[in-house]
Amino acid sequence: MSEFVLKAATLPDGSVADVKVSGDRIVEIGQGLSGGEIIDCSGLNLLPGFVDLHTHLREPGFEQSETVLTGSQSAAKGGFTAVHAMANTNPVADNAAVVEQVWSLGQRAGYVDVYPIGAVTVGLAGERLAELGSMNRSIAGVRVFSDDGKCVSDPLVMRRALEYVKAFDGVIAQHAQEPRLTEGAQMNAGAVSAELGLAGWPSVAEESIIARDVLLAQSLDARIHVCHLSTKGSVEIVRWAKAQGIRVTAEVTPHHLLLTDESTRNYDPTYKVNPPLRSAEDVAALREALIDGTIDIIATDHAPHPSESKDCEWNAAAFGMVGLETAASVAQMVLIDSGKSTWMRLAEVLSHAPAAIAGHTEQGNPIAVGSIANLTLIAANVARKISRGTASKGQNNPYADLELPGEIRHTIYRGYFTVRDGRLAEDGRH
Amino acid sequence: MRHLLSTKDLTRDEAIALLDLSDEMAQVNERGLRKLPTLRGKTVVNLFFEDSTRTRVSFEIAAKRLSADLINFSAKGSSVSKGESLKDTAQTLAAGGVDAFVIRHGASGAPQALAERGWTDVPVINAGDGTHEHPTQGLLDAMTMRERLHGFGSTRGKALDGVKVAIVGDIAHSRVARSNLYLLKTLGAEVHLVAPPTLMPRGLGLQHYDLDETLASVKPNVVMMLRIQLERMNSAFFPSANEYSNIWGLTEERFARLSDKTVIMHPGPMNRGLEIASSVADSPQSAIVRQVANGISVRMAVLFNLISQERQIHE
């Protein structure tokens, strides 16, 4: 059984302590601890391992974009110890067999816990409910369901889904996009789209669905999770809903916290993403909402694509960008380096809260004796220039060549170093 | 100027120089022989991913008058319909030796992608991309305005300072409107856009919804009518052809209220009786036929300019 002491790490509350891990658990926290390997962590911020509620691992079906293994490795590099694999694979993860396959691929990879997300409707078609209960009762124990990439736009289907998953405390994660309002849409509707002659994607297409869904959730006393909020209006609707006591949670992606539709001016499809990059005003509203708690979590919407899906004209290009290895840096920029929030909040939005939304007991735990040792250590004072290539297969990296703060030094997944001194372990935990 | 992707990229001096050169080309076109040896041995590829006989033929005539060899590539029935990408198509054609690409594509930004992503190193001329731009149309319209407003033979070196232009119609989906807007502003003109609110893009130019009020208050020197596509009715942009014509068409009654100096333009092809009355299109104030002729001159100027400068870069 491995044993080590993380020496003089800075905990989220700012205190400095030694943390001793034995096997897969934290066994002691204090000063001057010894026993096993001593790892100097002075100057490093110790955080609970990150949990991504929104990851596209592409397997099965799109292995040229990503596999569960490469996606898991990229996640570990980004400080994650758990990811949630979205259902838009081929075949779609709309039944127990597919989610069990993904779950076991995750186990075999051994870099993070891979929790499959089940599709809400059969084939993501938005018409008939998928076998939500069977997926929940499968070995994968699915509790989060989403047709992400597509919106559950039919109000009746959405209402039934919200209600049905109450049987096992499941949650529907909605990709809010009114399909008729976004037919052929290519980018945020605004002055930039008008100039570029690209079909616009109005904010109201997102906001109208969120408004409808929070009202549905209210009427059913059901939980609703809103994927990748991207507009100021969406923030205001979620804020209102929370004030009403509606059980809504919301996520924001790193790219919507950092980038705007100005990035699309040279038609580089690296910046083509769904929902689209919005205005600076939207970015400001999203940041504020993340700080004040209106938005609960950061989720990456890591969406890798092979180069040929992006090395083409804008309209022909695929939507999506990678983000696992830069999420913590963007979070640090927005919460810590801005001086507006705390490491506690960062731990909340990247770990505790996403784990809680998905109902996990072995992820997102506080750094305390007896907790599973899912931990991340960040060198916050380091600034790094981002390279295009990451551990992911996806080359569609919008952060390439940007300088971002913070670097993941170590990622500890159930007591095992998946990343040590910034380097990925050659094998996963088995 | 390395490529012609957008009229936004042209400085005032560059635009005027291009128009002056176009005027020279127009003189060639009016002579008997109509052929110059200038681009002998050079190859121009017309890369048309969208049907447009007018523009394709105009570029074809322009290239041939300059003695260039022309390859017409049309996406229909080609490997593109079998899923070949723009990148591969362009590189395959370029492998045979190409001195310039003229590209028409349904996707906004496709010419820029071709020019700037390292797929090819020859000049790229945008012959219309999606709902973005159609820069040679903007240039030929500006050339036509210079002729009409300054008079033939006295255009050289002149801009369009203080000229008021009203562009009327489906601004939102019009590449012609964008290319005109940027170029005319660069040349000092005041551009007014008139459209139903559903067809007016956010943030561009001086915007009006009421055509009659605009014509009366602005008193434009030039009125440019845009083609309205009836398919737009299916997406509920406007209710009917009849209503559109009544409210935003250049009818005989509206035309009669304009000054007899007002120049009438249309990029074609026209829906006679819809956005423009037939008698208006054929009136002496109409420059529509001249626009077509000037299209050839402008495209000769652009081909000459880009291909000859290309060589200087390679020196």
Add this chain to the structure above:
Amino acid sequence: MESRTVLSSDDISRAITRISHEILEANHGTDNLVILGIPTRGVALAERIAEVIRRNGNAMPADFLGRLDITMYRDDLDRKPTREVTPTDVPAGGLDDKVVVLVDDVLNSGRTVRAALDALREYGRPRAVRLAVLIDRGHRELPIRADFVGKNLPTNRDEKIRVHLSSVDGDDSVRIEK
């Protein structure tokens, strides 16, 4: 860079005057005479030749002077930077059956003159075409020769001839640079 003056302002004026007289003599007067300058300095030279002819009291039609832009007719665009295309201006009487004197500053390879002959064809069919140049520096690549020459100036290929004319450059001089 070495630079030496080979023709002074006076030399140039004398050369222009001599060329003008030679043109009149060869043409037996001014009948049917058209003088076309090749931009940029050929135009300036043509204007000065016309001035000399007028000053000597020769009866000339009002518009016997014009300009012929040859940029679009060059076959050496590959090697030489393009010059701006300028208007061609042919006298209203046209060129048919006229004696056209092309005027340029320097005669070198002969390619400019070949281009001018091509360009000329577009505007009519002269009875004869003559060539007047201020400097003939040799190095011909085509079977072309000048009828009227200000000065023959044998040069090496690596030398450059710089012609300045007052209406274009503010002064009159011809220099060789190396």
